[in-house]
Amino acid sequence: EAGVAQSPRYKIIEKRQSVAFWCNPISGHATLYWYQQILGQGPKLLIQFQNNGVVDDSQLPKDRFSAERLKGVDSTLKIQPAKLEDSAVYLCASSPLLGAAQETQYFGPGTRLLVL
Amino acid sequence: AQSVTQPDIHITVSEGASLELRCNYSYGATPYLFWYVQSPGQGLQLLLKYFSGDTLVQGIKGFEAEFKRSQSSFNLRKPSVHWSDAAEYFCAVGGGSQGNLIFGKGTKLSVKP
Numbered sequence: 001e002a003g004v005a006q007s008p009r010y011k012i013i014e015k016r017q018s019v020a021f022w023c024n025p026i027s028g029h030a031t032l033y034w035y036q037q038i039l040g041q042g043p044k045l046l047i048q049f050q051n052n053g054v055v056d057d058s059q060l061p062k063d064r065f066s067a068e069r070l071k072g073v074d075s076t077l078k079i080q081p082a083k084l085e086d087s088a089v090y091l092c093a094s095s096p097l098l099g100a101a102q103e104t105q106y107f108g109p110g111t112r113l114l115v116l
Numbered sequence: 117a118q119s120v121t122q123p124d125i126h127i128t129v130s131e132g133a134s135l136e137l138r139c140n141y142s143y144g145a146t147p148y149l150f151w152y153v154q155s156p157g158q159g160l161q162l163l164l165k166y167f168s169g170d171t172l173v174q175g176i177k178g179f180e181a182e183f184k185r186s187q188s189s190f191n192l193r194k195p196s197v198h199w200s201d202a203a204e205y206f207c208a209v210g211g212g213s214q215g216n217l218i219f220g221k222g223t224k225l226s227v228k229p
Contacts, residue, residue: 004159042120042206042219043160056216091159101210102148102167105217107159 002026004108006092012114018080021111025073025094032069033105034077035091043091049075050098079113087115118143120209120220128226129197137192137223139207148210149190150217151181155203163205166190177201202227 005024013019025032031050035043046065048056051072060067064083069075079086089112093105119142129135141147148167152160164175171183181192190207204224208217 040221042208042221043217044219045216048216093160102165104150104162104165105160107152107161109157109159 004092004094004106006090006108006111008111009109010112010114012116013082014116015084016081018078019082019113020076020078021090021092021113023075023077023092023108025075025092026096026106029094029096029106030072030098031095031103032075033093033095034067034075035093037089037091037110039088046077082113082115084115087113089113118209118218120207120218122205122207122220122223124223125221126224126226128228130228131199132196135192135194135197135201135225137205137207137225139190139192139220140188141190141207141209142188143209149181149183150208150210151175151179151190151192152206152208152219153177153203154206154222160206163192197225197227199227199229201225 007022033048034046036046037043046060047067049069052069067077089110091110092108095103095105097103121140123138150165151163154160163179164173166173166183173181179194183190204222206222207220210217
């Protein structure tokens with residue numbers, strides 16, 4: 001079974017530029033998560049989708065971050081414009097069921113973003 | 117509010133020695149508890165999880181964890197550490213209607229030969 005795929009793996013941009021990350025979850029997984037992991041911290045949830053609907057985006061900085069999950073499969077996370085403090089690893093995860101608390105989340109390798 | 121505390125930022129153990137990584141949580145109801153491991157440049161991999169039943173949980177790679185409600189703890193243990201166990205370990209609590217995870221800040225494990 002293929003895991004969660006993410007691209008690109010690394011990205012370097014200048015502040016005020018825009019950037020987009022892509023995630024392909026495990027086939028058939030209903031729930032998709034985007035996390036931000038700043039150096040020295042644990043992952044922090046940015047947004048959670050169930051199928052193609054948003055169920056939690058309370059920690060997403062909506063003035064600059066946006067995300068969508070087309071047709072309930074792939075997802076993109078965009079930052080526009082980027083700030084220095086957005087430098088982090090962006091992790092995508094998926095789980096089979098609709099937000100069940102005991103579900104295992106399967107993580108992709110992440111995209112490491114450096115904003116200069 | 118839900119929170120997870122991992123008191124140790126960095127631990128170094130000798131290969132073959134035993135290991136215990138500490139995790140304390142704050143959660144209003146019965147928590148779902150997880151330990152994930154992250155190797156350099158990799159995503160997180162689930163080691164084990166607890167949501168009910170036996171408070172001693174067995175995981176992959178020889179790890180186990182014990183849920184102690186009275187101490188609000190879920191410490192991770194391994195009797196004999198291997199060099200390949202060097203990584204960062206994250207404790208997480210899940211719950212709520214959407215199954216969101218709250219992660220601790222992680223403990224980096226180094227293994228001496």
